[in-house]
Amino acid sequence: MKIGLIDADLMWQKRAIGRRFGKTKADIFPNLAIMKLSAWHKQQGDEVEWYNGFVHYDRVYISKVFSFTPESGMVINADEVIRGGTGYAIQLVDGREVWNGNDKPLPYEVEHMMPDYSLYPMVKDTAIGFLSRGCPRGCHFCHVAAKEGRRAYKVADLSEWWSGQRNICLCDPNILACREWRDLLGQLADSNAWVDINQGVDSRLLTPENVEATEEDIEAKREELGYNDPVVIRYGNYMWNLLHGDLGKTIKGRLVWDEFITRFPNTVRLAIFAICITIITALPMGIIAAVKQNTLIDTGLSA
Numbered sequence: 311m312k313i314g315l316i317d318a319d320l321m322w323q324k325r326a327i328g329r330r331f332g333k334t335k336a337d338i339f340p341n342l343a344i345m346k347l348s349a350w351h352k353q354q355g356d357e358v359e360w361y362n363g364f365v366h367y368d369r370v371y372i373s374k375v376f377s378f379t380p381e382s383g384m385v386i387n388a389d390e391v392i393r394g395g396t397g398y399a400i401q402l403v404d405g406r407e408v409w410n411g412n413d414k415p416l417p418y419e420v421e422h423m424m425p426d427y428s429l430y431p432m433v434k435d436t437a438i439g440f441l442s443r444g445c446p447r448g449c450h451f452c453h454v455a456a457k458e459g460r461r462a463y464k465v466a467d468l469s470e471w472w473s474g475q476r477n478i479c480l481c482d483p484n485i486l487a488c489r490e491w492r493d494l495l496g497q498l499a500d501s502n503a504w505v506d507i508n509q510g511v512d513s514r515l516l517t518p519e520n521v522e523a524t525e526e527d528i529e530a531k532r533e534e535l536g537y538n539d540p541v542v543i544r545y546g547n548y549m550w551n552l553l554h555g556d557l558g559k560t561i562k563g564r565l566v567w568d569e570f571i572t573r574f575p576n577t578v579r580l581a582i583f584a585i586c587i588t589i590i591t592a593l594p595m596g597i598i599a600a601v602k603q604n605t606l607i608d609t610g611l612s613a
Contacts, residue, residue: 311368313351314361314388315429317341318374318397321382340433342481343373343395343416345425352426360429363387377401400453409456425471434568437503438479439471441494445484447512454483462487468497478503486515495524504559 319341348358361370363384370388374397399413415421425438444462448455462484472478478501485491485507498505532538536547551558557566599611 311351311354311356312366313348313356313358314365314367314370314386315344315348315358316361316370316372316382317344318372318382318395319376319379339479340425340427340430340438341373341375341395342425342438344371345427345429345438346416346420346423347371347373348426348429349423350420353423358426361386374398377407396453396457399457406450407453409453413457422466422470424473427475434565435475436477436479437472437475438481440465440481441468441497442482442485442488442490444487446487447484452483458483462489464488464490464494468494468501472501472503476503478505480505480507481509482507483509484512484515486512486520491520495520 317340351358361367365387367388369390369392370386372386372391372393373395375395376397377400379397394413396413399410400407401410402408427433427437441464442462443465444458444460445452445454446460446462448460462482468478478498480498482488485494488494536544539547548558555567557570559565560569595611599608602608
């Protein structure tokens with residue numbers, strides 16, 4: 311089969327403001343369902359690619375996360391079109407996310423596939439996924455309780471969607487409410503990766519036990535990164551790594567070199583623009599000051 315993929319959120323945001331989140335391609339947040347579908351179809355021997363309107367497909371998947379993402383309106387050149395994702399199943403009513411149940415879950419074998427991270431090469435060395443689903447809170451502004459239930463439960467081990475990446479983006483709605491929280495936090499700690507819990511932590515569920523476990527993880531990370539070493543040793547390690555081209559990581563766990571390369575083209579454009587403005591304004595002013603030497607104009611331009 312020939313499979314086409316459409317990330318509706320990314321497509322719309324590219325047209326609207328050139329990005330989805332943040333200011334660079336590095337801030338794009340991949341569509342997890344799309345990556346799993348891609349991995350499953352490739353495992354079946356199917357040909358998978360991002361949708362191209364000039365190509366005919368046996369099947370096209372369109373997925374969106376956000377309800378405000380509009381339909382593109384384009385005609386899909388395919389025998390079968392399957393739409394899915396939270397964006398098709400929630401509506402904003404008086405500021406509340408109302409779940410209409412139109413989003414079917416992925417088949418079990420697809421849900422538990424290692425995501426195809428190659429679809430988003432601009433998101434480097436980062437694994438994304440869920441260890442638990444559901445939330446007992448039922449907050450009025452959130453659809454999670456209606457979609458996944460008012461209890462948190464384990465859905466995967468880290469090894470299902472992490473394969474050694476240096477960064478982990480955890481999407482769990484309320485991991486501390488899960489009965490297996492200690493096991494799940496332990497898996498994250500054992501990975502030695504930078505972990506971003508992008509839904510935050512429910513502070514109402516913090517207890518001396520899980521706080522202690524978290525502090526143990528933090529202390530282990532500090533030891534691994536050398537933060538407990540004397541300043542002289544840390545500085546020496548930094549200079550050694552710098553000489554070998556390793557600029558370290560940002561506070562968000564991203565490689566400084568990647569951040570630098572991503573932003574460097576815009577820096578060059580800004581510098582060239584500034585030089586052009588300087589030449590356009592400074593050169594005529596210098597000529598006028600030279601011609602009107604020792605006059606009031608010369609004094610004013612030289613001030």
